[in-house]
Amino acid sequence: MRGFFNWLTNAILDGVGFQQTSAWNAGRLVGTEQGKSKGLEEGFSQGHAQGLDDGKLIVELRPGTPTIPAPPGIKEPALFKDWRFAITPEMAAEIRQDVKQYLPDQPPSEDQWKMILSTTPTTSVVAGAGSGKSTTMVLRLIVLYHYLKIDLSGLTVVTFTKESKLDFAKKVREVFDLWGYEVSEKKSLEIVRTFHSRILSFAKSIDGLSDVKTFEFLDNKPGEDEKDGSMLNVKLGETQLDLMNATYHELYESNTEFRSLMGELYQRSLLLAEMDKDHPDVLERQDKAWQMANIDDALCAQLEGLWEAAGYWPIDGIEPARKTVRLLGKNFRVNGYIPDFDTYVILGVDDTEPNEIKLDHQYGWFMRKHVRDKRTLFQAFCSPRVVYLNSYVDASRSVDALKGRINGCPKFQYKVKGEISSSYILEAFFVNASFIENLGLDAIEAVKNMTLYKGEPDTPFFHAMSIYWAAFNERLLQMSPPVMTFNSMFAMFSERGQQNFKAVPDSVLRPMTTLLIDEFQDVGANTISWVRATFKEIELRGLAAKTLGAPAYASVMAVGDDWQSIYGWRGSSPRFLMEFDKEFRSPKQTQVFMQENHRSHQMVVDAAEAIVNQTPGFDNKHGVAVNKRVIGNQVPVEVRELDWEHLIQMAEHHYDAGNSILILYRKRDTKKDAKAKLSVVIERAREDKRDKAVKFLTYHSSKGLQADAVFLLGDCEVTTSSPSRNDFYAQAGMANPGEPCGYDRAQQQEALRTAYVAITRAVTYCYWYVSWDEKVPASEKASRYIKGDQAYWNVVTPRPAPPSDGIKRKVVKGR
Structure with missing residues (x-):
């Protein structure tokens, strides 16, 4: 009944529009509860869906920004890993x-x-x-x-x-x-x-x-897998030269360009090479020009007699006319003249003639010596072209060659500018191509890339060398079994x-x-x-x-x-x-x-370093003598002009004392003279079965050896310049920046290092025989750095005062 009554009351009030506060509050409460319930339901639904989406992103198999397929990067190979030897x-x-x-x-x-x-x-x-x-x-x-x-x-x-x-x-x-x-x-x-x-x-x-097979070892004996000595100084034997000659003959017959180049080189080789007027050989002989001129007619007559007796004079194409040539204000004679080539001819002594043959003149001596003296003067002071003939067999071929008539493959000596001496043309090819390859260059490409001044006499040489080198290496590979040079x-x-x-x-x-x-x-x-x-x-x-x-x-x-x-x-x-x-x-x-030196005493070390320190190198590098046997025996390095009597005396003294001896030389001609002078000591060593007590070696070949007493014969100097090698040095990147003559500079430094090597062969005693007189101007010379006021030098024959340059120095007054 109460419920019915409340409903009726509310209906009547609603019908007349009456607003009841209690009813409004109750309605708001119900609405709020219903809204809240509805909101929770909708929020849960939306949040649940969003949560499910978020959960899907977290577990994605390929999260992040999609990538485009591409190959891996290139790793530059390092020579060495980052590791250490396990030495604890x-x-x-x-x-x-x-x-x-x-x-x-x-x-x-x-x-x-x-x-x-x-x-x-x-x-x-x-x-x-x-x-x-x-x-x-x-x-x-x-x-x-x-x-x-x-x-x-x-x-x-x-x-x-x-x-x-x-x-x-x-x-x-x-x-x-x-x-x-x-x-x-x-x-x-x-x-x-x-x-x-x-x-x-x-x-x-x-x-x-x-x-x-290796070309350099082709002449080895059976069972020999290597040669003695350094591969840096290979000597070509008969087997190698025969193979090179075979290539030469084939190429000469088949390649007209090569044949023309070789003919040009051969012609030039026949002419007397010019010699610097300041060369010591020239200076020595020019003082004797008057005596030489006085015996020259007798020399010409006797030489022509030798050639005529052998059946080789006169020679077709040469007028046997003794024309006069003025040298140093004196009259000298030539033996002949080639009018077609406007060239003089002087004769020499053939190798088949005995060495003892002398000039038939009251002032005469050995014929070969007189010929050598005359040839030297012609090389230095004769302006016209001169051909020197000293081979009976080759004389006629030489004349034909000068006229452009070359029959057969010519064999001749050649000297590249900057080299000390001439060598057989194929050996010159081998040496120069090997040098280029040792620099890490391709010999043929390097010649193609080199530049020489117009008219440079070595231009045809390098052109011919590149043609020959390509053919030679190809021939080696075609052999059975194939042959290669080490540089290849x-x-x-x-x-x-x-x-x-x-x-x-x-x-x-x-x-x-x-x-x-x-x-x-x-x-x-x-x-x-x-x-x-x-x-x-x-x-x-x-x-x-x-x-x-x-x-x-x-x-x-x-x-x-x-x-x-x-x-x-x-x-x-x-x-x-x-x-x-x-x-x-x-x-x-x-x-x-x-830096500890276990061989020499400190004075030897200091003397050697005083020279080599002039070259670029490591900082704070200095040898310290620690050899207890000689550390207290401080003997300075003795320096003097060449004195054979002193050398003989000291060599005999050290031999008698039981010392080992090294005789070191720069020039091979010096070895012959030294052996002749020291023949008594050599013979004693042989009789006493102490052959190894006295050794003769070049400065270079002495490296690694030592002796109680060392005798150095000759200076270490540089008197030449090599345009071609300077070029190859630059191509190889071996020259220092701003150094236009990199090879020349390297050779100057090497001269000082050679002196260092030679001096440090000495355990206790070192004798150095030098010539202070620079007859040939040297771009570098080791003896220049000998300072007589230093305790480790004993300069017995002092360096003479330098000549005046014509400028007088005045004492500078204070300002």
């Missing part, structure tokens, strides 16, 4: 203790220990003269093999000469024996190799070249030939993973390029050294002395040692200076 402090202590036990008399210096215990991928070692680098390198090998457990199949030591290879291999056997390893001679020679035997293994690994092999596996490495098996590359290089100062650009290309291929293949210890990757240690770099005339350079970190970039590298 505990291992280093063990190594030091073992070395102390096994080599108590040869304790390494701290600098040597830095080399032995180096942990970085690359290490350069600047080892001065007598620094004991060989023993230190062998100890490094012990560390690699015995302590780091690197397999011998991944270790290689490379050097330049057969002799140094054998000596180093012997040291390996001796030192490894102390650690309990018996290394056979064969095995030691698998570890220690020359550069050239190592590159040969690369060439032989290529299909079709497995039996390839280095070029084949240089950075230019990186694609060729694809054919090289891992077994050839792996021995190079842990590489030690000796005599690094002698490397050229071609060998550097080969080593770099090899390490690049090792990195590309991911090759690692085989080891039973911690992982080991590619590494190189180079040992050398920039002061002993003396093969620049063959294309070597000390710059590769001085800029090692640029040539072999590495995440971490070590540089070591081994």
